[in-house]
Amino acid sequence: MKCALITGGSRGIGRAICTRMAALGYHIIINYKSNTEEANKTLSLIKEANGTGELLQFDVADKNQVQQILGGWITSNEEKHLDVLINNAGIRDDSLMAWMADEQWDNVLKTNLDSFFYVTRLVLNSMLTRKYGRIVNVVSLSGLKGLAGQTNYSAAKAGVIGATKALAQEVGRQGITVNALAPGFIKTDMTADLDEKELKALIPVKRFGLPEEVAHAAAFLASPEAGYITGQVLSINGGLYS
Ligand code: NAP
Numbered sequence: 694m695k696c697a698l699i700t701g702g703s704r705g706i707g708r709a710i711c712t713r714m715a716a717l718g719y720h721i722i723i724n725y726k727s728n729t730e731e732a733n734k735t736l737s738l739i740k741e742a743n744g745t746g747e748l749l750q751f752d753v754a755d756k757n758q759v760q761q762i763l764g765g766w767i768t769s770n771e772e773k774h775l776d777v778l779i780n781n782a783g784i785r786d787d788s789l790m791a792w793m794a795d796e797q798w799d800n801v802l803k804t805n806l807d808s809f810f811y812v813t814r815l816v817l818n819s820m821l822t823r824k825y826g827r828i829v830n831v832v833s834l835s836g837l838k839g840l841a842g843q844t845n846y847s848a849a850k851a852g853v854i855g856a857t858k859a860l861a862q863e864v865g866r867q868g869i870t871v872n873a874l875a876p877g878f879i880k881t882d883m884t885a886d887l888d889e890k891e892l893k894a895l896i897p898v899k900r901f902g903l904p905e906e907v908a909h910a911a912a913f914l915a916s917p918e919a920g921y922i923t924g925q926v927l928s929i930n931g932g933l934y935s
Pocket residue numbers: 700701702703704705706707724725726727728729731751752753754781782783784785804831832833834875876877878879880881882883884
């Protein structure tokens with residue numbers, strides 16, 4: 694059974710990627726941190742469209758949880774092959790650097806960057822054995838350009854971009870591609886507190902993007918046909934930065 698693990702699949706961009714990948718025939722492993730109600734909604738959407746999936750709750754920032762819960766799932770589901778990994782779970786906690794607390798730096802780095810290492814290292818083993826894999830890391834415009842008020846988030850996402858390029862070179866010969874998607878402003882809970890009216894004036898296409906538009910690009914990079922694209926960062930930002 695070909696499977697796709699999507700971290701942060703309970704809401705926003707992750708949910709859109711889950712439903713899109715399910716429509717392409719993948720059995721979806723929906724990871725989330727705490728919002729079981731929303732994660733179940735993602736699963737219902739998949740099932741309504743005749744897809745299949747299951748929930749896998751763990752904190753991507755917690756090395757032990759990743760090892761025990763994801764590692765345990767991999768060991769006890771040998772017939773389910775994780776062909777696709779979408780590292781999407783993420784948080785922001787903005788502050789000017791002068792006022793940034795240790796926890797703001799630590800939490801954002803752990804959730805957005807350390808998680809990439811913990812989750813990917815585990816999944817990579819089975820991809821290497823099967824000589825096939827598609828890894829897509831959801832980064833951000835902030836990691837390419839840097840945004841004031843987001844030194845923590847920009848550093849974390851830029852870190853994932855560097856890791857994407859390095860890992861792509863390590864595993865290319867084993868049939869595994871590693872790419873990143875860099876969204877600009879996308880309408881989700883994460884951007885609900887932003888002034889959309891003011892910000893959209895800065896975006897060439899004059900609107901925020903939709904989670905489904907990011908999911909479309911994720912599905913493309915995760916497809917078997919995208920095997921000659923690796924180590925790339927694809928921006929999805931309405932022309933805000935290119
Ligand atoms: P969102 O609506 O806030 O959803 C975040 C998702 O990540 C939820 O499913 C949440 O699970 C999960 N999550 C958060 N921390 C987690 C943890 N420690 N362990 C496991 N799951 C965790 O965010 P979004 O806008 O869809 O963002 C998705 C990704 O896109 C993030 O990496 C974000 O940085 C990136 N991005 C977003 C935008 C944008 O404009 N929205 C722009 C650029 C990049 P729970 O439901 O359980 O909390």
